[in-house]
Amino acid sequence: xxxxxxxxxxxxxxxxxxxxxxxxxxxxxxISAHGQAIDDEMWGxxxxxxxxxxxxxxxxxWFIWKFSVPPASSAKLDKAPTLVIEAxxxxxxxxxxxxxxxxxxxxxVLALGIFGIKSWASMYFxxxxxxxxxxxxxxxxxxxxxxxxxxxxxxxxxxxxxxxxSNQNFFGLDPTHDQDAKxxxxxxxxxxxxxxxxxxxxxxxxxxxxFYVPALRIHQDFVPGLDLQLHxxxxxxxxxxxxxxxxxxxxHYNMKAYxxxxxxxxxxxxxxxxxxxx
Amino acid sequence: MHDVSAHAAAxxxxxxxxxxxxxxxxxxxxxxxxxxxxxxxxxLIGMVLSWLMRIHxxxxxxxxxxxxxxxxxGAPGDVMTPEYYLQLMTMHATFMVFFVLTTAPxxxxxxxxxxxxxxxxxxxxxxxxxxxxWTTFVAFCxxxxxxxxxxGPTLGGWTQYxxxxxxxxxxxxxxxxxxxxxxxxxxIFCVGQLLGALNFxxxxxxxxxxxxxxxxxxxxxxxxxxxxxxxxTAFSVLMPACIMLILDHVGGTxxxxxxxxxxxxxxxxxxxxxxxxxxxxxxxxxHPEVYIAIVPGMGIVTHVLITNMRxxxxxxxxxxxxxxALAILSYMVYGHHMFVSGMNPVSALGFSFPxxxxxxxxxxxxxxxxxxxxxxxxxxNSASLFALGFVSLFITGGVSGxxxxxxxxxxxxxxxYFVVAHFHFTMAIAAIFGIFSGTYFWFPKMWGRMMNxxxxxxxxxxxxxxxxxIFMPFHYLGLAGNVxxxxxxxxxxxxxxxxxxxxxTIAALLTGAVQFIFLFxxxxxxxxxxxxxxxxWQATSLxxxxxxxxxxxxxxxxxxxxYHDPYQYGIQSSMGDYVLQDSPEQVKSAHDEP
Numbered sequence: 111x112x113x114x115x116x117x118x119x120x121x122x123x124x125x126x127x128x129x130x131x132x133x134x135x136x137x138x139x140x141i142s143a144h145g146q147a148i149d150d151e152m153w154g155x156x157x158x159x160x161x162x163x164x165x166x167x168x169x170x171x172w173f174i175w176k177f178s179v180p181p182a183s184s185a186k187l188d189k190a191p192t193l194v195i196e197a198x199x200x201x202x203x204x205x206x207x208x209x210x211x212x213x214x215x216x217x218x219v220l221a222l223g224i225f226g227i228k229s230w231a232s233m234y235f236x237x238x239x240x241x242x243x244x245x246x247x248x249x250x251x252x253x254x255x256x257x258x259x260x261x262x263x264x265x266x267x268x269x270x271x272x273x274x275x276s277n278q279n280f281f282g283l284d285p286t287h288d289q290d291a292k293x294x295x296x297x298x299x300x301x302x303x304x305x306x307x308x309x310x311x312x313x314x315x316x317x318x319x320x321f322y323v324p325a326l327r328i329h330q331d332f333v334p335g336l337d338l339q340l341h342x343x344x345x346x347x348x349x350x351x352x353x354x355x356x357x358x359x360x361x362h363y364n365m366k367a368y369x370x371x372x373x374x375x376x377x378x379x380x381x382x383x384x385x386x387x388x
Numbered sequence: 389m390h391d392v393s394a395h396a397a398a399x400x401x402x403x404x405x406x407x408x409x410x411x412x413x414x415x416x417x418x419x420x421x422x423x424x425x426x427x428x429x430x431x432l433i434g435m436v437l438s439w440l441m442r443i444h445x446x447x448x449x450x451x452x453x454x455x456x457x458x459x460x461x462g463a464p465g466d467v468m469t470p471e472y473y474l475q476l477m478t479m480h481a482t483f484m485v486f487f488v489l490t491t492a493p494x495x496x497x498x499x500x501x502x503x504x505x506x507x508x509x510x511x512x513x514x515x516x517x518x519x520x521x522w523t524t525f526v527a528f529c530x531x532x533x534x535x536x537x538x539x540g541p542t543l544g545g546w547t548q549y550x551x552x553x554x555x556x557x558x559x560x561x562x563x564x565x566x567x568x569x570x571x572x573x574x575x576i577f578c579v580g581q582l583l584g585a586l587n588f589x590x591x592x593x594x595x596x597x598x599x600x601x602x603x604x605x606x607x608x609x610x611x612x613x614x615x616x617x618x619x620x621t622a623f624s625v626l627m628p629a630c631i632m633l634i635l636d637h638v639g640g641t642x643x644x645x646x647x648x649x650x651x652x653x654x655x656x657x658x659x660x661x662x663x664x665x666x667x668x669x670x671x672x673x674x675h676p677e678v679y680i681a682i683v684p685g686m687g688i689v690t691h692v693l694i695t696n697m698r699x700x701x702x703x704x705x706x707x708x709x710x711x712x713a714l715a716i717l718s719y720m721v722y723g724h725h726m727f728v729s730g731m732n733p734v735s736a737l738g739f740s741f742p743x744x745x746x747x748x749x750x751x752x753x754x755x756x757x758x759x760x761x762x763x764x765x766x767x768x769n770s771a772s773l774f775a776l777g778f779v780s781l782f783i784t785g786g787v788s789g790x791x792x793x794x795x796x797x798x799x800x801x802x803x804x805y806f807v808v809a810h811f812h813f814t815m816a817i818a819a820i821f822g823i824f825s826g827t828y829f830w831f832p833k834m835w836g837r838m839m840n841x842x843x844x845x846x847x848x849x850x851x852x853x854x855x856x857x858i859f860m861p862f863h864y865l866g867l868a869g870n871v872x873x874x875x876x877x878x879x880x881x882x883x884x885x886x887x888x889x890x891x892x893t894i895a896a897l898l899t900g901a902v903q904f905i906f907l908f909x910x911x912x913x914x915x916x917x918x919x920x921x922x923x924x925w926q927a928t929s930l931x932x933x934x935x936x937x938x939x940x941x942x943x944x945x946x947x948x949x950x951y952h953d954p955y956q957y958g959i960q961s962s963m964g965d966y967v968l969q970d971s972p973e974q975v976k977s978a979h980d981e982p
């Protein structure tokens with residue numbers, strides 16, 4: 111039984127490792143300027159964690175194989191075993207293992223921690239450039255809406271009391287009174303020019319949501335009552351998906367929008383088309 | 389240390405009436421069994437709910453015969469609606485986390501064995517102890533009632549993030565009465581757990597028998613003691629948070645709801661609250677809760693492993709220090725649940741470092757388990773198989789923690805199935821393996837009969853392979869960006885993953901079915917199992933020095949005196965290769981730790 115147990119552990123581990131080694135299921139290919147650092151960190155961790163997992167499971171299996179006794183002796187209830195052996199102890203004992211764990215894991219922790227600060231800091235501790243294109247995104251049950259400032263480069267103020275799904279006033283704009291809101295463009299999908307920095311202004315109109323774009327390596331919750339900002343640069347033209355990852359109600363699974371990364375020319379055309387539609 | 393026999397016996401005598409013996413019992417052993425029974429009912433409910441969820445995830449429009457009887461609105465024509473999926477999911481997690489993973493390894497086994505391990509006759513405050521169970525039972529009934537009241541239970545997930553949970557039914561089905569009942573139930577549950585912790589802690593501090601120094605306490609009792617300390621602080625934060633949530637519904641307050649929220653084109657009558665406040669309060673409880681679920685399992689597994697290895701662990705003190713380190717660090721790491729929540733990104737780094745640091749005590753614990761196997765003579769029985777299975781599952785679950793401790797990697801993996809895999813391996817399945825191991829090990833002591841070993845082993849093999857089949861693929865889904873808490877996969881890039889979901893569903897149905905072998909074994913052995921001897925495993929701690937099951941006062945009027953460390957194995961005594969803690973026999977080469 112011990113050999114069967116050990117073999118089972120090894121087989122499970124090998125079968126589990128195959129899809130990772132063959133890269134059967136993997137994150138969507140990165141399309142952002144900052145994403146490579148995250149991917150490097152991810153695969154560095156995968157190698158360290160993978161080795162730790164396999165090594166410890168294999169040693170566990172090996173010890174079970176080697177140090178188990180046949181079940182016969184344990185089946186005889188209430189009879190003390192007649193054979194008493196002086197148990198061999200693991201070389202180095204507890205002290206050795208504690209020191210090994212502190213050194214090995216400590217180094218790993220330090221390495222991952224320092225590695226992690228770098229990629230996190232590149233996203234969150236830097237300011238967007240002055241020429242970054244501002245795009246506002248509003249999350250609500252169960253749709254994202256996007257707003258572009260229009261030719262004047264200014265967003266009109268928001269009036270939550272004017273928000274009306276039925277009148278298609280998703281943001282609560284008042285173009286009749288607010289000059290800045292007159293040329294604001296509101297869309298249901300997001301388009302951005304490739305290789306240009308985007309400054310994303312995020313707010314929620316109702317409950318918590320999240321802005322998760324795996325291909326962009328962007329993941330940020332919307333916090334009702336709080337305006338948040340992110341900045342990023344997409345580096346590859348294409349159509350991607352934005353999904354909500356924060357449980358927001360019965361339509362959560364269906365809360366998604368498309369992100370179109372286009373050339374600068376196509377983006378200008380798209381803006382004009384949208385302006386004509388408003 | 390006190391003279392326990394005189395002390396504890398003063399509290400209450402043996403009961404005479406049926407109600408006092410079996411229902412409103414003050415006996416810690418009966419209360420432990422009541423907790424076990426409650427956990428058993430809760431785990432069955434939780435498992436059936438997970439089956440329903442899994443069927444729906446594999447085949448979204450599947451007809452589940454009879455489902456409309458549970459909820460005509462939630463499953464018209466026996467097909468689950470999106471909101472009903474979320475309601476069942478919330479209830480699955482709530483029942484499992486609170487009424488199974490907190491009650492079974494901690495309250496059930498802890499109540500039964502902690503006073504016996506310390507050599508006491510009962511808990512220091514038996515009335516509080518009785519109230520602890522019945523308060524928890526009331527909490528359970530309140531939670532169950534939410535299935536049948538209004539528009540059903542809450543759909544907000546067991547984390548109940550505000551403002552979804554705080555604005556009332558306008559935000560979705562079950563978000564009015566359902567949330568109020570949820571928060572009420574959890575607040576009552578917290579009271580029950582606090583009453584439990586208030587018994588466990590003084591028992592360990594004050595009711596140890598003569599000779600029972602701290603370092604002579606067996607490992608599960610150390611684990612329950614540490615868990616009680618966590619419970620005392622964690623539940624006392626969750627309880628007021630739940631009361632504040634209820635007040636946001638019925639008291640006109642706005643603790644968790646900010647101004648200017650618009651739902652269904654209506655301005656919400658709230659202002660000034662903080663969304664993130666709930667998350668901080670919840671996770672300040674929530675992360676220690678992970679350890680409240682798993683640390684008792686660590687103690688139980690260590691106890692079972694030592695007995696079946698026939699030698700002590702390399703160091704028991706290091707294990708205790710590491711469990712205590714986990715407990716203390718658990719309060720400093722809770723923010724890793726909130727890396728992308730919108731809190732200040734600088735604090736993400738502050739929470740990331742202790743999260744990475746917590747891998748050190750976890751690794752030491754695992755290395756001591758594995759290292760101690762070296763040179764052992766392991767008896768493979770149902771209890772030790774589940775204990776070794778626990779070690780394997782805990783390693784697998786722990787390793788995925790490396791990823792989730794890093795804020796940048798959480799950009800990819802937060803709120804995906806990778807997280808679901810991580811917490812199921814650690815706090816859910818490993819903890820359940822701890823419960824199984826404890827059950828097979830202690831059943832003879834609790835009920836006086838042996839469980840069937842053949843059925844136990846079949847149960848182990850199928851469950852071990854089954855849980856890996858269910859939860860390992862979740863890592864792959866998470867890597868591919870599959871978001872959790874979705875009732876269907878309409879997002880383009882998630883659609884190719886449906887095959888993995890179907891595989892998991894089939895594995896979950898089969899593995900769930902296997903649990904009925906355990907249930908049968910439990911019920912059958914309770915009535916028909918062979919009578920258990922006092923010490924069937926040739927073990928050393930005090931529960932094996934008394935009859936199976938123990939008498940009302942635990943030791944039949946004996947004043948217990950302890951002469952040895954808890955785990956004297958691999959030695960020569962008149963009993964064999966071990967010596968009971970209360971045996972005055974001098975033994976050669978005793979393994980007392982300096």
